Amino acid sequence: xxxxxxxxxxxxxxxxxxxxxxxxxxxxxxxxxxxxxxxxxxxxxxxxxxxxxxxxxxxxxxxx
Numbered sequence: 904x905x906x907x908x909x910x911x912x913x914x915x916x917x918x919x920x921x922x923x924x925x926x927x928x929x930x931x932x933x934x935x936x937x938x939x940x941x942x943x944x945x946x947x948x949x950x951x952x953x954x955x956x957x958x959x960x961x962x963x964x965x966x967x
Contacts, residue, residue: 905923907940913958917948929961 912931915923923931931958937944 905938905940907937907959908934909937911935911940911952914952916951917941918944918946919953922949926957927951927960928953930960933960 910931911926911933912923914935915926915931930953935952935956
């Protein structure tokens, strides 16, 4: 299984660049681990990854 770690910004710019401006720099700088690499991603996958990333950052902000 090919795993790859990439920044969320790379994923967004590759598949959904229209969403780039709606994310914070902190979110865009998040490391995302992909099981099959960035080449296998589709736009629907990116939306799910973005939602998860935003939720994680909000959860962490509430804990601090």
